[in-house]
Amino acid sequence: MIDKLIRNIERTGAPIVVGLDPMLKYIPEHLQKRAFEEHGETLKGAAEAVWAFNKEIIDHVYDLIPAVKPQIAMYEQFGIEGLLVFQRTVEYCKEKGLIVIGDVKRGDIGSTSEAYAVGHLGRVQVGSKLCSGFDEDFITVNPYLGSDGVKPFIKVCQEEKKGIFVLVKTSNPSSGEFQDRIVRAGITAGAGREGAGGITTADRPLYEIVGEMVAEWGADCMGSSYSNVGAVVGATYPEQGKTLRKLMPKAFILVPGYGAQGGKGADLAHFFNEDGLGAIVNSSRGIIAAYKQEEYAKYGAEHFAEASRAAVLAMKEDIAGALAKR
Amino acid sequence: MIDKLIRNIERTGAPIVVGLDPMLKYIPEHLQKRAFEEHGETLKGAAEAVWAFNKEIIDHVYDLIPAVKPQIAMYEQFGIEGLLVFQRTVEYCKEKGLIVIGDVKRGDIGSTSEAYAVGHLGRVQVGSKLCSGFDEDFITVNPYLGSDGVKPFIKVCQEEKKGIFVLVKTSNPSSGEFQDRIVRAGITAGAGREGAGGITTADRPLYEIVGEMVAEWGADCMGSSYSNVGAVVGATYPEQGKTLRKLMPKAFILVPGYGAQGGKGADLAHFFNEDGLGAIVNSSRGIIAAYKQEEYAKYGAEHFAEASRAAVLAMKEDIAGALAKR
Numbered sequence: 001m002i003d004k005l006i007r008n009i010e011r012t013g014a015p016i017v018v019g020l021d022p023m024l025k026y027i028p029e030h031l032q033k034r035a036f037e038e039h040g041e042t043l044k045g046a047a048e049a050v051w052a053f054n055k056e057i058i059d060h061v062y063d064l065i066p067a068v069k070p071q072i073a074m075y076e077q078f079g080i081e082g083l084l085v086f087q088r089t090v091e092y093c094k095e096k097g098l099i100v101i102g103d104v105k106r107g108d109i110g111s112t113s114e115a116y117a118v119g120h121l122g123r124v125q126v127g128s129k130l131c132s133g134f135d136e137d138f139i140t141v142n143p144y145l146g147s148d149g150v151k152p153f154i155k156v157c158q159e160e161k162k163g164i165f166v167l168v169k170t171s172n173p174s175s176g177e178f179q180d181r182i183v184r185a186g187i188t189a190g191a192g193r194e195g196a197g198g199i200t201t202a203d204r205p206l207y208e209i210v211g212e213m214v215a216e217w218g219a220d221c222m223g224s225s226y227s228n229v230g231a232v233v234g235a236t237y238p239e240q241g242k243t244l245r246k247l248m249p250k251a252f253i254l255v256p257g258y259g260a261q262g263g264k265g266a267d268l269a270h271f272f273n274e275d276g277l278g279a280i281v282n283s284s285r286g287i288i289a290a291y292k293q294e295e296y297a298k299y300g301a302e303h304f305a306e307a308s309r310a311a312v313l314a315m316k317e318d319i320a321g322a323l324a325k326r
Numbered sequence: 327m328i329d330k331l332i333r334n335i336e337r338t339g340a341p342i343v344v345g346l347d348p349m350l351k352y353i354p355e356h357l358q359k360r361a362f363e364e365h366g367e368t369l370k371g372a373a374e375a376v377w378a379f380n381k382e383i384i385d386h387v388y389d390l391i392p393a394v395k396p397q398i399a400m401y402e403q404f405g406i407e408g409l410l411v412f413q414r415t416v417e418y419c420k421e422k423g424l425i426v427i428g429d430v431k432r433g434d435i436g437s438t439s440e441a442y443a444v445g446h447l448g449r450v451q452v453g454s455k456l457c458s459g460f461d462e463d464f465i466t467v468n469p470y471l472g473s474d475g476v477k478p479f480i481k482v483c484q485e486e487k488k489g490i491f492v493l494v495k496t497s498n499p500s501s502g503e504f505q506d507r508i509v510r511a512g513i514t515a516g517a518g519r520e521g522a523g524g525i526t527t528a529d530r531p532l533y534e535i536v537g538e539m540v541a542e543w544g545a546d547c548m549g550s551s552y553s554n555v556g557a558v559v560g561a562t563y564p565e566q567g568k569t570l571r572k573l574m575p576k577a578f579i580l581v582p583g584y585g586a587q588g589g590k591g592a593d594l595a596h597f598f599n600e601d602g603l604g605a606i607v608n609s610s611r612g613i614i615a616a617y618k619q620e621e622y623a624k625y626g627a628e629h630f631a632e633a634s635r636a637a638v639l640a641m642k643e644d645i646a647g648a649l650a651k652r
Contacts, residue, residue, distance in 0.1 A: 046452040142470055144468055
């Protein structure tokens with residue numbers, strides 16, 4: 001799947017992913033009104049407003065971008081009705097030729113991670129049949145439970161030719177609270193116990209250790225030049241991105257935090273490899289709620305999706321400029 | 327909600343939670359056959375088999391136990407159909423007077439954690455109305471993203487009188503890979519930056535630092551004697567449980583890993599406080615698939631739920647015995 005993502009990036013010339021994280025407050029009044037008139041102020045009404053919003057944005061930007069990243073929490077908050085629209089969004093984006101990165105941040109102990117993996121990336125055995133649940137192309141995975149919580153996802157990636165992005169250094173302000181802790185070399189509390197990590201060579205932050213594990217996990221799941229096991233590293237931490245880029249040379253980095261969270265094009269250059277590949281930058285609010293920004297206010301709420309298209313074009317230029325300057 | 331959980335524990339005399347993690351391989355043939363005849367070998371067929379299985383178990387054990395813990399991955403693997411049965415299971419258990427701990431292990435950056443929190447514990451604003459999605463009583467939360475990923479859950483707990491259990495030291499074999507890393511005192515890579523953790527006083531494993539944060543977060547969300555912010559610590563790590571019990575005196579500990587994963591009653595005593603409270607022990611496979619164990623084989627697959635009832639009674643006795651011996 002990483003090869004297909006790379007082909008899409010090369011075709012569009014845009015290492016960009018649009019985050020479909022549709023909070024109701026981003027959705028123009030007229031779409032909310034129409035959905036509520038039809039379905040009431042209910043979970044179904046909210047979900048249908050989300051769908052109308054998503055569809056119009058997708059229709060206006062799909063030719064410019066390689067991938068989308070729906071954030072499942074924004075659908076799950078509306079219960080089953082929201083998840084039906086998550087599923088419809090995944091299907092519609094795939095029909096449009098987009099790679100779909102389900103931002104689900106799942107992760108659990110072995111057998112449970114396996115259930116998430118088949119539900120989101122693979123097929124589940126039902127009697128003599130194999131059935132698909134959500135069927136994204138990639139998902140994000142939380143590594144806090146260690147290898148035996150991550151490997152079931154990789155197994156399914158191998159079987160189904162799918163991919164994952166493992167959280168390494170997240171974009172939020174307090175990501176350092178645990179991820180930046182300086183870990184002592186050579187020791188874990190469970191040292192000697194099977195699977196407990198083993199020897200490290202120097203004191204360094206936890207995110208580097210997670211990054212090294214991503215490189216190790218990814219070696220078993222290679223595409224032609226990059227691995228199907230990528231990493232999430234926030235645009236808001238460019239220095240850490242530089243280090244992690246070197247620690248995980250074959251991992252694609254999914255970079256959230258551009259735009260609304262504060263990351264800028266100039267911060268991003270170090271996330272890419274010399275080949276101009278190796279990273280894909282996400283913007284959510286900055287694209288889907290562009291019409292609310294002063295810069296794109298001229299489009300008005302009626303033409304919100306045209307504002308999104310303009311914002312994608314501006315982001316593409318910003319990143320291309322930053323890469324040209326290196 | 328922690329007060330209600332404690333009342334339920336005191337009423338039943340059983341600090342036990344039954345994990346409703348229904349993999350198809352645990353479900354007796356006759357239930358699968360019936361569901362597949364009606365709905366085909368489809369996601370709906372699988373989900374209906376799960377529902378029939380859950381309902382019969384709940385009907386046979388609800389009077390013995392204070393709480394259940396459905397593992398959402400086992401439902402999510404069957405897509406929307408599975409999640410409909412997750413929702414039906416949550417509702418049914420609540421009707422039966424059980425506390426429902428949604429084992430969802432969610433966690434993300436601030437605004438996204440907020441969406442998960444309202445979707446699982448609270449109510450989401452839709453126009454002028456407030457609507458509930460899944461509406462569990464407690465959920466499990468993954469802390470890897472730090473305070474700003476956890477606090478939105480706590481805010482919703484305060485508003486809705488609900489609770490969470492934060493993953494601290496998980497029960498799986500490789501949980502030590504990151505959680506047991508020895509963290510250097512006094513330093514984080516992001517030290518000085520707001521929200522980046524700050525000074526620690528001695529080198530110690532990461533799980534202790536997470537445990538201290540649980541105690542800190544929990545202080546803002548107290549019930550009458552315990553906090554609504556609890557912790558997950560695996561039965562498979564009794565020594566770590568002993569340390570964490572002291573670090574988080576007001577946190578209820580949800581203890582997975584009993585039974586099928588290897589934890590025994592004798593390992594559990596240290597997870598409890600002197601008052602006999604402070605912990606609730608989960609068993610999933612050991613209860614719901616009891617009929618597959620030699621000990622309960624006499625019940626046969628037809629009477630699987632009676633085997634589950636017998637297994638609950640044995641677990642209750644095992645834990646009471648271990649607590650009496652301290």
